[in-house]
Amino acid sequence: MTSAPLAARLTTPSGPLFFPVTAYGPGGEADLDAFRTHVRRGIEAGAAAVFACCGTGEFHALTPEEFQACVRAAVEETAGRVPVLAGAGYGTALAVRYARLAEEAGADGLLAMPPYLVLAGQEGLLRHYREVAAATSLPVIVYQRDNAVFTPESVVALARTDGIVGLKDGLGDLDLMQRIISAVRTEVPGDDFLYFNGLPTAEQTQLAYRALGVTLYSSAAFCFAPEIALAFHRALRSGDDAVAHRLLDGFYRPFVELRAQGRGYAVALVKAGVRLRGLDVGEVRPPLQEPTEDHVKQLAQLIERGYALLDEEGLK
Numbered sequence: 001m002t003s004a005p006l007a008a009r010l011t012t013p014s015g016p017l018f019f020p021v022t023a024y025g026p027g028g029e030a031d032l033d034a035f036r037t038h039v040r041r042g043i044e045a046g047a048a049a050v051f052a053c054c055g056t057g058e059f060h061a062l063t064p065e066e067f068q069a070c071v072r073a074a075v076e077e078t079a080g081r082v083p084v085l086a087g088a089g090y091g092t093a094l095a096v097r098y099a100r101l102a103e104e105a106g107a108d109g110l111l112a113m114p115p116y117l118v119l120a121g122q123e124g125l126l127r128h129y130r131e132v133a134a135a136t137s138l139p140v141i142v143y144q145r146d147n148a149v150f151t152p153e154s155v156v157a158l159a160r161t162d163g164i165v166g167l168k169d170g171l172g173d174l175d176l177m178q179r180i181i182s183a184v185r186t187e188v189p190g191d192d193f194l195y196f197n198g199l200p201t202a203e204q205t206q207l208a209y210r211a212l213g214v215t216l217y218s219s220a221a222f223c224f225a226p227e228i229a230l231a232f233h234r235a236l237r238s239g240d241d242a243v244a245h246r247l248l249d250g251f252y253r254p255f256v257e258l259r260a261q262g263r264g265y266a267v268a269l270v271k272a273g274v275r276l277r278g279l280d281v282g283e284v285r286p287p288l289q290e291p292t293e294d295h296v297k298q299l300a301q302l303i304e305r306g307y308a309l310l311d312e313e314g315l316k
Contacts, residue, residue: 006109006139007165007192009083013048016219016229017196019056021271022070024282030066032073034281038223038274039077045226050074050084054111056220056267059087061285068101075106085141089113092128096135103136110140111168114148122154133163143198145170152176152183159184159193166194168218172205178212200266201259203232203252207244210236220266221255224273228306231315246313251306258298264288265295272296276303 010017020042023034039050052074053059053067062070071086078084086102088095088110099110112132120128125148133140140163144150149171150158158164169177177195184193197209197217206217215236222229228251235243259265268284272291275281276299283290291299309315 006083006085007194009108010049010166010194010216011192013216015046015048016222016226016233017049017051017216018042018047018222019051019054019218019220020074021223021267021274021281022053022057022062022066023280024285026282028282028285030062030070031282032069034279035070036073036077038279038281039074041279042222042226043078043081045222046230047082047222047226049082050078051111051218052084052086052107054085054087054113056218056223056270057087058267058285058288059089059113061288064097064101067098068105071102071107072105083108085109085111087111087113088132088140090116091118092131095128095132099132099136099138099140103138107138109165110136110138112140112142114143114146117147119147122151125150126154126157129158129164130161133161137163139163139165141166141168141194141196143168143170145198149176150180152179155180156183156187159188159191165192166196168196168198169209169214170198170200172199174208174212177209177214181212181214201252201256203229204248204256206236207241207248220270221252221273223270224277225251225303225306227310227315231310231313243313243315246309247306250309251302254302254305255299258295258302261295262289262291265291269295269299273299273303276300 020038023031025031052071074084084107086107088098195214202217219229232247268291
């Protein structure tokens with residue numbers, strides 16, 4: 001774990017936030033060597049942070065032992081160059097266990113996933129995340145999506161909770177996000193609470209989130225097309241919307257449309273993309289399934305088209 005405060009290191013990231021896939025070997029076992037290579041290449045390509053064993057990393061499919069081994073491998077590969085955050089989820093007891101495993105492995109922070117299955121009320125959700133935050137010294141980012149959706153008042157309560165430093169939005173309700181941001185700004189003035197766009201292929205919606213003041217976003221595409229993700233990130237930072245639009249029109253929108261062709265493709269297509277770029281990270285674990293052969297071919301063509309676009313625009 002590095003000494004610099006996590007929030008300060010994430011406030012103005014130099015590159016995309018990297019959510020690596022978890023590599024598996026031929027027999028389905030976790031392949032730490034391939035995972036290390038994947039993480040190392042991402043850092044060398046310009047990632048500003050590594051979010052290990054989160055959604056793209058198939059958190060749901062990992063045993064506690066595999067989870068801790070992967071987080072430790074990510075920490076060792078980064079060697080303090082960028083912060084490493086790890087997922088923590090399921091019910092409160094297990095989320096606390098994963099949080100402590102991540103802390104033992106040297107992580108700099110946690111991405112707290114929605115609780116498993118249950119539809120809880122606001123007070124129950126607050127109690128859950130407060131217990132996770134109190135379980136370790138690690139700063140926590142709460143992931144809003146699915147069965148963990150918060151009122152502005154609840155996010156104010158989260159922002160006032162020791163150890164909780166941010167909210168990642170995977171819901172996509174911009175009206176709700178604006179009210180959340182306004183409420184926290186009003187009720188917790190001076191607090192440097194962080195907000196993230198956590199929608200799948202977040203680049204597709206980041207121009208809209210940027211208008212709300214949300215500049216941090218997940219980049220799953222960085223896993224297999226880091227130069228494209230970096231070019232988009234630079235365009236956003238510099239305000240070059242013309243370049244952002246060309247990348248959206250020529251790469252991200254077609255990718256999102258391909259992603260919509262199969263359930264679980266937000267992970268499975270990304271993993272297929274990593275393999276297409278030359279690193280064997282294995283297949284996804286059940287209950288996810290592999291993309292069809294035709295969809296993988298379309299992905300290969302799309303990646304080629306995306307890099308051709310960089311060449312045309314002189315963006316590499």
